[in-house]
Amino acid sequence: MNPFTPRVAAVIRREFVLRVKSKWFLLSTLGLPVLIVGLGGLAGFLAVRSATDAGEARRVIGVADPAGLIGDLLVEEFLADSLDAVRAADMEELSIDEARTRLSDSSYDLLLMIPRSAGRRSAEMPGETAGANEGEGDDGRTTLLARASVPSVIEGSVRGALQRASVRARLRSIGVQSIDPGALLQRTSFEVINVTESGEARSQDIYRALSFGIAFFFYFVLLIYGQMIVRAILEEKQSDIVEIMVSSLRPWELMLGKIVGVGAVGIAQMAVWALIFALAAVYGLTAGASTLAEAGIDLASIAVPWGALVLMFFFLIFGYLLYAGMFAGAGATISNEHDAQQVMLPITMLIILPFIATQGVIQSPNAGWGVILSLVPFFSPLVMPARLFATSVPVWQWLASLVLLGVFVLGAAWVAGRIFRVGILMKGQRANLPQVLRWIRHG
Amino acid sequence: MEGWIRLSEGNPQYIDGAAAWRRVRAVRMIGAVNTPAIRLRGVTKRFDKKMAVRDLDLEIPRGSIYGLIGPNGAGKTTTLRIILDIIGPDAGSVDVFGSPNVEAMRQRIGYLPEERGLYQKMTATDHLAFFGQLKGLKRKEALARARTGLDAVGLGDRADDKVETFSKGMAQKAQFLGVILHQPDLLVLDEPFSGLDPLNVELFKQLLQERQRAGATILLSTHLIEDAERLCERVCMIAGATKVLDGRVRDIKAAAGRRDIALSFEGNPTFLDAPDLIEDISAHGTYVEVRMLEGADPQALLRRAVDSGALISRFELIEPSLRQIFIEKATEAGLSHEDESEDDEAAA
Numbered sequence: 147m148n149p150f151t152p153r154v155a156a157v158i159r160r161e162f163v164l165r166v167k168s169k170w171f172l173l174s175t176l177g178l179p180v181l182i183v184g185l186g187g188l189a190g191f192l193a194v195r196s197a198t199d200a201g202e203a204r205r206v207i208g209v210a211d212p213a214g215l216i217g218d219l220l221v222e223e224f225l226a227d228s229l230d231a232v233r234a235a236d237m238e239e240l241s242i243d244e245a246r247t248r249l250s251d252s253s254y255d256l257l258l259m260i261p262r263s264a265g266r267r268s269a270e271m272p273g274e275t276a277g278a279n280e281g282e283g284d285d286g287r288t289t290l291l292a293r294a295s296v297p298s299v300i301e302g303s304v305r306g307a308l309q310r311a312s313v314r315a316r317l318r319s320i321g322v323q324s325i326d327p328g329a330l331l332q333r334t335s336f337e338v339i340n341v342t343e344s345g346e347a348r349s350q351d352i353y354r355a356l357s358f359g360i361a362f363f364f365y366f367v368l369l370i371y372g373q374m375i376v377r378a379i380l381e382e383k384q385s386d387i388v389e390i391m392v393s394s395l396r397p398w399e400l401m402l403g404k405i406v407g408v409g410a411v412g413i414a415q416m417a418v419w420a421l422i423f424a425l426a427a428v429y430g431l432t433a434g435a436s437t438l439a440e441a442g443i444d445l446a447s448i449a450v451p452w453g454a455l456v457l458m459f460f461f462l463i464f465g466y467l468l469y470a471g472m473f474a475g476a477g478a479t480i481s482n483e484h485d486a487q488q489v490m491l492p493i494t495m496l497i498i499l500p501f502i503a504t505q506g507v508i509q510s511p512n513a514g515w516g517v518i519l520s521l522v523p524f525f526s527p528l529v530m531p532a533r534l535f536a537t538s539v540p541v542w543q544w545l546a547s548l549v550l551l552g553v554f555v556l557g558a559a560w561v562a563g564r565i566f567r568v569g570i571l572m573k574g575q576r577a578n579l580p581q582v583l584r585w586i587r588h589g
Numbered sequence: 590m591e592g593w594i595r596l597s598e599g600n601p602q603y604i605d606g607a608a609a610w611r612r613v614r615a616v617r618m619i620g621a622v623n624t625p626a627i628r629l630r631g632v633t634k635r636f637d638k639k640m641a642v643r644d645l646d647l648e649i650p651r652g653s654i655y656g657l658i659g660p661n662g663a664g665k666t667t668t669l670r671i672i673l674d675i676i677g678p679d680a681g682s683v684d685v686f687g688s689p690n691v692e693a694m695r696q697r698i699g700y701l702p703e704e705r706g707l708y709q710k711m712t713a714t715d716h717l718a719f720f721g722q723l724k725g726l727k728r729k730e731a732l733a734r735a736r737t738g739l740d741a742v743g744l745g746d747r748a749d750d751k752v753e754t755f756s757k758g759m760a761q762k763a764q765f766l767g768v769i770l771h772q773p774d775l776l777v778l779d780e781p782f783s784g785l786d787p788l789n790v791e792l793f794k795q796l797l798q799e800r801q802r803a804g805a806t807i808l809l810s811t812h813l814i815e816d817a818e819r820l821c822e823r824v825c826m827i828a829g830a831t832k833v834l835d836g837r838v839r840d841i842k843a844a845a846g847r848r849d850i851a852l853s854f855e856g857n858p859t860f861l862d863a864p865d866l867i868e869d870i871s872a873h874g875t876y877v878e879v880r881m882l883e884g885a886d887p888q889a890l891l892r893r894a895v896d897s898g899a900l901i902s903r904f905e906l907i908e909p910s911l912r913q914i915f916i917e918k919a920t921e922a923g924l925s926h927e928d929e930s931e932d933d934e935a936a937a
Binding site for chain 2: 152153156396
């Protein structure tokens with residue numbers, strides 16, 4: 147039997163059209179991309195801004211090295227890094243506390259203090275036991291005093307200079323003069339690639355990020371649209387229309403129409419988002435290909451996991467149906483907004499828990515508990531898609547997960563339908579649990 | 590199969606030919622047009638500890654305007670809901686147009702519940718079209734009828750306004766249109782006139798009678814017995830979940846007999862001191878209302894009055910009102926005929 151009778155279609159149409167035409171839809175559909183682009187833009191702007199600030203206001207770095215361990219080398223390194231630096235002979239005999247009080251009257255914006263004791267310990271160069279700006283007192287720690295807050299760019303420069311100067315000093319002490327420390331300290335990086343049974347290679351980091359993104363998105367969608375279902379059902383009761391409705395169609399038809407109608411709104415919204423992001427991605431990748439290449443990201447090596455994307459869609463749909471059924475059943479037991487919060491809470495928890503679990507699963511996607519959670523309905527809509535992206539999941543696992551989820555969707559629909567049938571005509575007091583259980587048993 | 594058909598009077602109406610044929614076939618299958626529009630047999634419904642309907646038999650002939658009367662909480666709404674298959678009876682059977690499958694008959698029924706809201710955010714036209722679609726109309730057809738209907742009740746210029754901007758009276762019109770848009774063969778109305786402004790009461794009665802002329806059966810419930818008395822050919826009286834009596838209003842009144850007399854006279858009222866004839870008297874000066882003892886002959890009283898020398902200007906046998914009959918019968922049966930504070934909400 148086709149459940150989508152013309153009257154169910156009419157309910158779906160009404161829910162869809164009314165919501166898509168609403169201001170809420172316009173704001174949230176366009177608002178999210180704007181928000182993301184805006185936040186990204188803001189972060190970029192701030193980063194650029196602080197970098198320019200650092201460049202504009204030239205700072206003078208004084209190097210206090212009473213023992214003369216690496217002071218000259220440091221100044222050389224700073225100058226090579228186009229930073230103003232001089233030996234701070236006038237500050238060398240001061241303790242850190244004294245230097246601190248005198249810093250503002252001095253000609254230095256920053257004062258790097260190499261303790262006298264630093265060189266006493268064998269095979270140890272200044273700054274190696276601790277980074278800049280940490281601790282106080284002459285316990286062998288190198289200290290960076292600063293008049294104003296230190297921009298992270300400067301802090302990085304100081305750290306680098308200190309490191310290179312130490313290496314050079316050490317090389318010099320064993321008689322090596324001519325090696326460029328920059329070559330010794332060349333940054334190394336490597337990529338983790340998962341090789342699946344089929345030989346497909348995956349770059350782990352990108353997919354981890356992707357699977358977290360997916361999990362977060364699912365979490366967000368299930369929560370928002372689940373609550374919308376409750377609102378949609380509450381609307382029936384609050385507008386006193388429900389009795390007219392159930393005289394024209396079966397309660398389950400009404401419920402189905404509401405769930406599918408609200409779901410269709412979700413799909414429409416996601417389609418718009420997908421389109422916007424696809425356009426942005428095409429534009430961004432074309433424009434930023436060279437930047438990405440510099441950063442060592444080779445676009446050609448990123449295989450789009452179409453299989454996982456298709457499966458993900460099924461998990462999203464099934465997950466939505468599972469939670470929507472529960473939200474619909476809950477919505478039928480109440481008559482006002484205040485009670486809505488209370489009945490939604492347990493279901494919301496059922497979405498939050500899998501989301502939290504997903505964080506762990508992404509780190510070790512093949513751990514036993516992760517595999518089990520990805521099979522358990524309620525968890526599987528979030529955990530399985532995360533695993534699909536983070537690792538290669540055997541066919542039997544996602545198939546079993548999907549089948550189990552499907553069974554639970556039907557079960558939830560049946561229970562929700564029983565609750566809905568009686569609950570939808572109730573007014574006033576929220577139904578209590580024994581009442582609801584009786585409805586489920588007897589209908 | 591489709592076309593314009595001129596009915597005996599009034600405007601031409603658009604008839605959905607295919608639907609008409611389905612109806613004809615349905616009637617043929619059932620075999621007789623004489624089956625009642627609604628038949629209840631032994632219907633019983635109980636909510637927790639409260640008996641809502643007790644062993645109710647009911648037969649509502651096709652084409653009649655039928656009133657279900659009784660105080661609030663008597664079980665009227667529950668009875669209507671059972672007829673519409675919104676809730677199932679604990680025992681007994683319901684046939685609509687001869688079929689126990691009420692579900693299949695829903696497109697032929699229009700229901701106006703006592704609680705009759707509208708989706709506030711929809712325009713009037715959209716809203717009515719939506720109701721029409723739920724009743725099986727195609728969207729285009731439903732939209733066209735919605736516009737025609739709104740025009741007919743004087744809401745043509747507000748057709749594309751959201752319902753939330755409507756006054757109470759306008760919303761009432763829209764609600765009523767929603768019930769008759771698909772031209773149902775059976776109208777079920779729960780307290781249709783309660784809360785209506787007087788102009789709308791008249792409009793609704795007019796629209797109801799139009800539907801009846803088009804062959805529809807109308808079942809309405811009301812606690813205002815006078816309303817039913819004016820509008821309905823037949824009534825069923827319910828009190829305390831139990832049927833008190835039912836039948837033609839005319840027959841019920843005839844059976845109740847004429848025991849009340851309106852009497853105006855000048856002269857000595859001693860003839861009224863007649864315990865062998867009179868049960869009760871309410872005197873208003875020279876105008877007196879007299880209730881005769883059961884079986885007593887009004888003519889005997891008239892003779893005594895004339896013999897006493899009183900000058901009689903009026904002596905009229907008054908038909909008892911349905912209300913009086915109802916109260917009498919309910920009291921006889923030991924049933925509560927007062928409004929109960931509890932209402933008959935569905936509470937399973």
